[in-house]
Amino acid sequence: xxxxxxxxxxxxxxxxxxxxxxxxxxxxxxxxxxxxxxxxxxxxxxxxxxxxxxxxxxxxxxxxxxxxxxxxxxxxxxxxxxxxxxxxxxxxxxxxxxxxxxxxxxxxxxxxxxxxxxxxxxxxxxxxxxxxxxxxxxxxxxxxxxxxxxxxxxxxxxxxxxxxxxxxxxxxxxxxxxxxxxxxxxxxxxxxxxxxxxxxxxxxxxxxxxxxxxxx
Amino acid sequence: xxxxxxxxxxxxxxxxxxxxxxxxxxxxxxxxxxxxxxxxxxxxxxxxxxxxxxxxxxxxxxxxxxxxxxxxxxxxxxxxxxxxxxxxxxxxxxxxxxxxxxxxxxxxxxxxxxxxxxxxxxxxxxxxxxxxxxxxxxxxxxxxxxxxxxxxxxxxxxxxxxxxxxxxxxxxxxxxxxxxxxxxxxxxxxxxxxxxxxxxxxxxxxxxxxxxxxxx
DNA sequence: ATCAAGTTTGACCATCCAGTCAAGAAGCTT
DNA sequence: AAGCTTCTTGACTGGATGGTCAAACTTGAT
Numbered sequence: 001x002x003x004x005x006x007x008x009x010x011x012x013x014x015x016x017x018x019x020x021x022x023x024x025x026x027x028x029x030x031x032x033x034x035x036x037x038x039x040x041x042x043x044x045x046x047x048x049x050x051x052x053x054x055x056x057x058x059x060x061x062x063x064x065x066x067x068x069x070x071x072x073x074x075x076x077x078x079x080x081x082x083x084x085x086x087x088x089x090x091x092x093x094x095x096x097x098x099x100x101x102x103x104x105x106x107x108x109x110x111x112x113x114x115x116x117x118x119x120x121x122x123x124x125x126x127x128x129x130x131x132x133x134x135x136x137x138x139x140x141x142x143x144x145x146x147x148x149x150x151x152x153x154x155x156x157x158x159x160x161x162x163x164x165x166x167x168x169x170x171x172x173x174x175x176x177x178x179x180x181x182x183x184x185x186x187x188x189x190x191x192x193x194x195x196x197x198x199x200x201x202x203x204x205x206x207x208x209x210x211x212x213x214x215x216x
Numbered sequence: 217x218x219x220x221x222x223x224x225x226x227x228x229x230x231x232x233x234x235x236x237x238x239x240x241x242x243x244x245x246x247x248x249x250x251x252x253x254x255x256x257x258x259x260x261x262x263x264x265x266x267x268x269x270x271x272x273x274x275x276x277x278x279x280x281x282x283x284x285x286x287x288x289x290x291x292x293x294x295x296x297x298x299x300x301x302x303x304x305x306x307x308x309x310x311x312x313x314x315x316x317x318x319x320x321x322x323x324x325x326x327x328x329x330x331x332x333x334x335x336x337x338x339x340x341x342x343x344x345x346x347x348x349x350x351x352x353x354x355x356x357x358x359x360x361x362x363x364x365x366x367x368x369x370x371x372x373x374x375x376x377x378x379x380x381x382x383x384x385x386x387x388x389x390x391x392x393x394x395x396x397x398x399x400x401x402x403x404x405x406x407x408x409x410x411x412x413x414x415x416x417x418x419x420x421x422x423x424x425x426x427x428x429x430x431x432x
Numbered sequence: 433a434t435c436a437a438g439t440t441t442g443a444c445c446a447t448c449c450a451g452t453c454a455a456g457a458a459g460c461t462t
Numbered sequence: 463a464a465g466c467t468t469c470t471t472g473a474c475t476g477g478a479t480g481g482t483c484a485a486a487c488t489t490g491a492t
Contacts, residue, residue, distance in 0.1 A: 023439070023489085041345055046261030049480060059441055064481065121344055127403045128337055128344070129257055138406040146407050163428075168408060169421035176396035177389055184392070187343045190354040191362050192384060205385035212379075212428045239459085239469070265450060275471050280451065282469095 028066050030056050032080075035073045040121040043129070044074055075133070078126070081119050082137055088112065089171070092149050098156040099214050102170075106210055107203070109178035114199050120182035146171060162214045170213075177206060244282050246272050248296075251289045256337040259345070260290055291349070294342070297335050298353055304328065305387070308365050314372040315430050318386075322426055323419070325394035330415050336398035362387060378430045386429075393422060 034056035038047040049070055053060045067073045088108035092101055113120055126134050146168070153167035181188065185198040192200075236244070250272035254263040265286055269276040283289045304324035308317055329336055342350050362384070369383035397404065401414040408416075 021438075021489095027439090043259045043262055043341075043345070046259055046345070048478085050478090060480085061442085061482080062440055065439070070480065124340070124344060124399070125259075127400050128340060129259070129262070131402045131406065135406065138403055143407050163424075165424060166417050166421050169417055172396060172400075172404065173393055173421070173425065176392045176400070180388060180392035180396075183340070184343050184388075186347045187354055188388065190347065190351065191359045201382050201385055205382050205389070208379075208381060209389070209425070209429050212431075213425050215428075237459095237468075243469090264448085266448095276450085277452080277472085278470055281471095286450065 024066065027058065027062075031058065031063055031066055031073065032077060036077055036118050036122065039074060039077065040118040040125065043125045044070075077122060078133055081123060082134075082141070084112075084116075084119075085123065086141065086145055089145055089149055092152065094152050098161040099211070102153075102162070102174075102214060103207065103210055106174050106178065106206055109174055110181070110199065110203060110206065113178050113180075113182035114197075117182035117185060120179050124179065124183045160216050163216055165213065177209075240282065243274065243278075247274065247279055247282055247289065248293060252293055252334050252338060255290060255293065256334040256341065259341045260286075293338060294349055297338060298350075298357070300328075300332075300335075301339065302357065302361055305361055305365055308368065310368050314377040315427070318369075318378070318390075318430060319423065319426055322390050322394065322422055325390055326397070326415065326419060326422065329394050329396075329398035330413075333398035333401060336395050340395065340399045376432050379432055381429065393425075 031052070035047070035052045037055055038051045042051070047070075049060050049063055052073070053063050056063070063073075067076070088105055091108065092105050096104075123134075126132075131138055150167035150171065153162070153170060156162045157164045157167070181199045181202055188198045189196075192198075247268065251263070251268045253271055254267045258267070263286075265276050265279055268289070269279050272279065279289075283292070304321055307324065308321050312320075339350075342348075347354055366383035366387065369378070369386060372378045373380045373383070397415045397418055404414045405412075408414075
């Protein structure tokens with residue numbers, strides 16, 4: 001016996017896969033952008049639906065018409081982030097020139113800190129809190145990718161094509177040095193003066209650093 | 217006309233400077249330790265007094281007998297942190313051997329990530345949120361110290377005693393690379409396996425990195 | 433123009449949470 | 463032991479906050 005069709009309209013944020021109207025597409029994007037702004041600076045608990053609603057220019061009940069809950073908004077942001085978070089490392093090409101490949105990876109990560117600082121801070125907030133909502137992703141997808149690329153780096157080192165350094169620490173160093181310019185941007189601005197862009201001079205510095213570090 | 221002495225006992229957490237009893241000293245330390253644990257993983261807004269009270273093994277009203285407010289506990293933690301946060305950089309000795317001095321600074325910072333990871337995360341949380349409670353400190357004390365030491369590093373570079381690199385980015389890189397092992401410890405543990413210590417192998421890697429980076 | 437579906441919101445509720453208070457328990461001093 | 467101070471806590475309050483709901487408004491297909 002099939003479940004009877006409910007006369008009540010489903011919430012668009014629910015599991016429904018039906019196509020979305022223009023208004024829905026637009027407002028969901030507006031909400032996610034506002035939520036990214038608020039979550040990335042205040043963390044999940046520190047953010048309130050009222051803040052997000054104000055930032056989005058919508059009413060709080062309207063937010064909850066588009067998403068089932070505060071948690072659902074946050075989950076959607078993280079899900080979208082994961083899609084793009086692995087890409088720069090994934091692009092590390094085993095058939096390319098080792099040094100150039102690693103430098104290019106570093107540059108892609110630095111570019112992400114410039115283009116998506118809020119996403120970087122959202123991620124940092126999540127890890128700081130013990131990665132409660134990303135543990136599965138990190139232990140499976142991210143770990144597998146890192147293991148794979150670490151093997152590649154190790155092979156390059158063994159073949160004498162780059163210096164003999166620990167591949168995991170090499171990857172961590174790229175994450176650390178590039179994301180720092182997004183995550184600690186307020187500190188950098190306060191020290192260097194608020195006029196400058198946080199990554200000013202970073203690319204030259206990091207290129208210098210990695211070309212010296214990697215030379216066999 | 218002098219203000220009349222109130223018959224009500226002042227709260228010990230207040231501005232009073234009178235000496236504190238053994239019980240007060242002990243419980244204030246217990247509370248601060250518990251609060252550091254909770255604030256460093258959940259941030260200020262994410263932490264609750266009940267969590268801190270449970271962690272401390274005390275009742276919530278008892279917490280507020282020793283500190284005026286949640287904010288006062290947090291402020292005290294930050295105040296104590298600032299005292300020790302500048303020390304490693306302050307110890308950079310203008311009369312020492314440039315490379316050895318910078319390596320020693322890096323090692324001191326790495327040691328702080330090992331010994332005080334919670335303090336590092338407390339600091340990171342604060343910066344991520346725009347440093348609302350540390351702006352004055354960063355703009356004055358920290359900035360002055362960084363400017364002073366950047367000048368020293370620049371002088372060393374100009375004299376050809378270390379490589380010609382941007383001194384600010386050099387300092388940022390040390391902060392970034394060392395604190396990463398504290399702030400992103402959960403991620404590192406999930407990738408490398410929870411058995412290992414997060415900083416395992418870090419010292420060798422960073423020594424290799426900075427000896428290559430700094431060589432003139 | 434009509435009307436059903438989709439969208440918006442004011443008013444509301446339940447829960448959580450920082451902080452209060454008065455009364456009692458434990459320590460200290462004599 | 464008495465009496466004072468310090469310490470502890472159960473019960474409470476007021477405000478914030480995530481979430482609900484029914485009614486009103488808008489949109490778009492016919």
